Amino acid sequence: MNGSNQTGADASGVLDMQVIEGLRELGGEDEPGLLLEVIGMFLEDAPTRIREIEQGFASGDIKLLERAAHSLKSASANVGAMQLSSVCKRIEEIARQQKRDGIAELLPESSKAWNEASNALRSIQG
Amino acid sequence: MTINPLTPANPTTRLTGCAALLVELDPTSENACAELAAAIRIDPHFAQMVLSLVREEGGAGPATSIEEATLRLGTATVRALAIALDLCVTECRDDAGALRWSRPLAQAFASRAISRQIRVGVPIDAFTLGLVYRFGPETLSAWRMPGQLVQVAAPGASAEAGFDPNEDEAAGLARILGQASLIAEALHGDPAQSSIDWARASSGLDAMREILEIDRPAFQALFERVGQQWSEWHASLGLPMPHVPTLDEVHRRAGEILPDDDVVRALESGSTTPLKGLRILAVDDEPSSLKILERALRKAGHDVITAVNGSDALRLALELHPHAVIADWMMPEMDGIDLCKALRRSELGRSVFFLLLTGRGEEDRIVEAFDAGVDDYVTKPFNAKILLARLKGGQRVIELQERVEANRRVVMKQVAEMGLLTRKLRNAAHTDPLTELPNRRYAMARLEAEWETSHPGGGRPLSAILIDIDHFKKVNDTYGHDVGDLVLKAVAVALRTNTRQGEEAARLGGEEFFVVCANTNEEQALIAGERLRSAIETQVIHGLGFQGSVTISVGVAQRTPDMTNQDALIKASDHAVYAAKAAGRNRVVAFSGIGSLAQSA
Structure with a gap:
């Protein structure tokens, strides 16, 4: 837990630290592992969603694209990865209108946001 | 939902008689069909039972022989049924065995009915599986039962909610078995307990109806048909007669639990003690969101149940009656709105507090959510404080609703008690205590009602069948009244099981029975009469040192324009019975066929 002090500067550039603190507080004394557990869930699940977004885009499976973007939007917001969440939100909104226009430009953005967020979260994991 | 383990089957079960022959029989061999029929027919009573089960299956019109049914259904299916049934019949001969088979019989009839209703699997396979799945896959495989049955009997075969039309046969059967x-x-009650948990049964049936998507009247008919078949088989296997509840009764008895003391006190004082923690069902397909939601609710002192998709949530909600459901809107397949709609359609789900979680950007569609019956919504990612507020x-x-509900339960209980009493009295007044068939009073009332709606010359004919057991006095004199009663009961069971829709059998008194045949002309009634005659002739009655069968003389008459009232119709059928006796008994005679005896009509 003390590790957050050293890595705080690193993570705070990318992550919304209020969200992280909120999770720490929610865990409280009787469930101190909650923050790390949620981060762990995110890091485990997100690569699949990113793959689904790319796959959905490439194959024209808009439904898959929308669903994966929606899921990743919530999951990333839960751990304070707001940049990733907002890219996902934009992808989801386009997909909801049965379109793909502009998603090609968003994909590199999402993968950049994912890399930054995952590094920052790993540094919290210690 | 995993299938409940039942009372373990006797592991040393050895097959005897017909089943032992059938196990040796190779269903793929050339003569399989004929050999199968021959083995089944060794015992005519048993053959009758098998035929009664397979007759209506797999083709237009009833099959008239085991061979014909086997051709329609396949040797493997009929062979498996016969093995299961023979085992059941054999074991039911002793009391301990009989107790073991009551629940499997319920399971069997229920499985068959569900399979028919939802058109999944072969109904007879479902029936067989219901009877013997507790023996486990090794035993079933040793009996060389069809692969899909062996597969389902394996422990852990799951029966989740929802039916996929493309699933394979074994998966379909597993689901059917779970619902059954x-x-x-x-x-029959939970296998582990001897009594029925009405509340559990009631919510289970509610959940099942939702999952199978059957409307209320059809489900009620299905439930009651299964109950009737189950009870009839108790009678023909000589098992103690069970009480068969109606669907209404199950729900009513589930509601009979007295309200908690503090609720009653609160009712009297006009307010309820606030609920400390709520039972909340949390639903989200995204694991980290679900985790956070669960933690936030637990921390605030609530009791939390979680589900990761809409159909699991629906089943859990109907089973566990949460006070509140908090569900994500966007989920694959059944989303939060669909879940809410499905809940609002059910009795139990109508009162649950439903809170929807919406993503950013979904607020503009919130009207749709309120239309679906959502009570409130919170935007994700949610702030725990706002959610709890x-x-x-x-x-x-919720508390207000609980109070209304408790109030309603007290009133319902009083109403139900009155209703039950009235119904008991009415049933007693209309039932023959020995055979449990309707009595003369009921038969006459029924005939009168049918008389009112029938048209002698036109669209809705009415017929009556009068039945008299041949040489009944001789049975009584030779074997005593106990055997006489046994014969009357056996005839009653045969009449009940062999009458079809629109035909209502009753005992008039003594050895005389009567069947009111609504919307039936003389020709059709003759066929019905012959069906009953042959069923009784082939039925072997055993018990109390007696073994044998009896025959009946059957008189059939149709309402004609010259008949002034229903007594004339009864009289006509009576004349026909008399003619049947005179012609040598054990036969069916129509009133129109005796002509010359019309003097008293």
Whole structure:
């Protein structure tokens, strides 16, 4: 837990630290592992969603694209990865209108946001 | 939902008689069909039972022989049924065995009915599986039962909610079996307990109806048909007669639990003690969101159940009656709105407090959510404090609802008690205590009602069948009244099981029975009469040192324009019985065929 002090500067550039603190507080004394557990869930699940977004885009499976973007939007917001969440939100909104226009430009953005967020979260994991 | 383990089957079960022959029989061999029929026919009574089960299956019109049914259904299916049934019949000869088979019979009839209703699997396979799945895959495989049956009997075969039309046969059967256990629980009780948990049975059946998507009247008919078949088989296997509840009764008895003391006190004082923690069902397909939601609710002192998709949530909600449901909107397949709609359609789900979680950008569609019956919504990612505050608002509604509900239960209980008493009295007044068939009073009332709606010359004919057991006095004199009663009961069971829709059998008194045949002309009534005659002739009655069969003389008459009232119709059928006796008994005679005896009509 003390590790957050050293890595705080690193993570705070990318992550919304209020969200992280909120999770720490929610865990409280009787469930101190909650923050790390949620981060762990995110890091485990997100690569699949990113793959689904790319796959959905490439194959024209808009439904898959929308669903994966929606899921990743919530999951990333839960751990304070707001940049990733907002890219996902934009992808989801386009997909909801049965379109793909502009998603090609968003994909590199999402993968950049994912890399930054995952590094920052790993540094919290210690 | 995993299938409940039943009382373990006797592991040393050895097959005897017909089943032992059938196990040796190779269903793929050339003569399989003929050999199968021959083995089944060794015992005519048993053959009759098999035929009664397979007759209506797999083709237009009833099959008239085991061979014909086997051709339609396949040797493997009929062979498996016969093995299962023979084992059941054999074991039911002793009391301990009989107790073991009551629940499997309920399971079997329920499985068959569900399979038919939802058109999944072969109904007879479902029936067989219901009877013997507790023997486990090794035993079933040793008996060389069809692969899909062996597969389902394996432990852990799951029966989740929802039916996929493309699933394979074994998966379909597993689901059917799982649902059928809910019916068996309402009829027979939980395998681990001796009594029925009405509340559990009631919510189980509710959940099942939602999952199978059957409307209320059809489900009620299905449940009651299964109950009737189950009870009829108790009678023909000589098992103690069970009480068969109606669907209404199951629900009513589930509601009979007295309200908690503090609720009653609160009712009297006009307010309820606030609920400390709520039972909340949390639903989200995204694991980290679900985790956070669960933690936030637990921390606030609530009891939390979680589900990761809409159909699991629906089943859990109907089973566990949460005070509140908090569900994500966007989920694959059944989303939050669909879940809410499905809940609002059910009795139990109508009162639950439903809070929807919406993503950013979904607020503009919130009207749709309220239309679906959602009580409130919170935007994701949610702030725990706001969520809990909203829930507190909901809690007031929930407490109010609890109070109304408790109030309603007290009233319902009183109404139900009155209703039950009236029904018991009415049933007693209309039932023959020995055979449990309707009595003369009921038969006459029924005939009168049918008389009113029938048209002698036109669209809705009415016929009556009068039945008299041949040489009944001789049975009584030779074997005593106990055997006489046994014969009367056996005839009653045969009449009940062999009458079809629109035909209502009753005992008039003595050895005389009567069947009112609505919307039936003389020709059709003759066929019905012959069906009953042959069923009784082939039925072997045993017990109390007696073994044998009896015959009946049957008189059939149709309402004609010259008949002034229903007594004339009864009289005509009586003349026909007399003619049947005079012609040598054990036969069916129509009134129109005796002509010359019309003097007293």
